[in-house]
Amino acid sequence: ASGKASHKEALRALYIAGGTLAAIAAVFWLIGPSLFEFSNPGDARYVQAGFDAGAILEDRQAMMRRDALRALALVLLGSALIWAFIQQKAGRAILLGGLGILLLFDVFTVGRRYLTEENFTAKRQVERPFPMRPVDEQILRDKTPNYRVLDLSINTFNSAQASFYHKTIGGYHAAKLQRYQDIIDRHISRNNQRVLNMLNTRYIISGQPGQEQVQANPDALGNAWFVDDIRPVQTPNEEINALNEIDPARTAVVRTPEFGEYVQGFDPRPNGKIELTEYAPNHLKYQSNSSSEQLAVFSEIWYGPGKGWQAYLDGEPVDHIRVNYILRAMRVPAGQHEHEFVFAPRSFVLGRTLSWISSSLLLLALGTYIVLHVRKKARETPPAEEKPKPRKAATQPKARRTEKKAPGKKRKRRRK
DSSP states (O other), X not given: OHHHHHHHHHHHHHHHHHHHHHHHHHHHHHHGGGTOOOOOXXXXXXHHTTOOHHHHXXXXXXXXXXXXXXXXXXXXXXXXXXXXXXXXXXXXXXXXXXXXXXXXXXXXXXXXXXXXXXXXXXXXXXXXXXXXXXXXXXXXTOOOSOOEEEEOSSOTTSOOTGGGXXXXXXXXXXXXXXXXXXXXXXXXXXXXXXXXXXXXXXXXXXXXXXXXXXXXXXXXXOSEEEXXXXXXXXXXXXXXXXXXTOOTTTEEEEEHHHHXXXXXXXXXXXXXXXXXXXXXXTEEEEEEEESSOEEEEEEEEOOOSSSSEEEEETTEEEOOEEETTTEEEEEEOSEEEEEEEEEOOHXXXXXXXXXXXXXXXXXXXXXXXHHHHHHHHHHHSOOOOOOOOOOOOOOXXXXXXXOOOOTTOOOOOOOO
């Protein structure tokens, strides 16, 4: 009795839930456009741009009706699958598979509204969106791992053309780092050669489009160097203004409220060298060799603290500081050492780990369910009955044929 009651309750719940959702979808499909206005104050901009306001409203109404019809179809199909399962006309595998197909269809079709194959372009079609100029070919002959180019022949800070071929001082991004924007406004736009040198600007492109010329900058300081003087300052304005006065090849400007303890009592005497050995946007390696402790300045933008860049000395994590308002610096012990900067934000690493664990658990659960389902089906299926094999008759020697004597009769003897 309890089984019949639960069966009836399940059907009743299905009819109520499915019927309610289907009715709501049907209402929006049939009379939805008359229930809403489908307009907003921002439509005035489209009218001013020459668009037909009536056509915009009709498109919005049509979109709502299509979505309502789509929702109605999904509700009816999903309800039909559940009904078939309750009525034992379909198994659990068919129910889950059917609902999974409906969910995938829903996600896929909605996702294609925002991202389709039209949003992707074959690599061969975008290999060179900007034609390579003779100055670009000339610069690319330099195979040094990392240097920068200042292109003054284009809109330096609002064009991505030069960035397609080179690591540039300019380029475009909608959200620049505030510190770098300060350097652009206060120094690069005013052609401060000291700042260009510390940013390792090895080549400068000038001239009008089609008549570009490239000039090498022999004073570029390279990827990293040792300094022999530390200039302490108190405020950010003092720090950025000092770049008008110092020689960055010899002096590093340090804001003491933030990094004073790191360089306290440190009086570097430059000797030896440090050079970049491997370059990737998120992983840089350097080799140093000196006879005394040094302060190395790296021509890489400071991003921190605690934003993802971690410095390593011979594989062990160490601290590094900001100097010259935007660059990195690190104390380098005497001897031969390997230095690394690795970009691995904790949020990214944690998110990647959680994503991997979640995906693994999901696949494990799916595999476990399939195995258990197959085993359950195997146990429920009765083994097929084997037909008995016919036995071969035993071979016996043929018995001699004997004649039965008829009762009451005696064989007559032949008389001689």
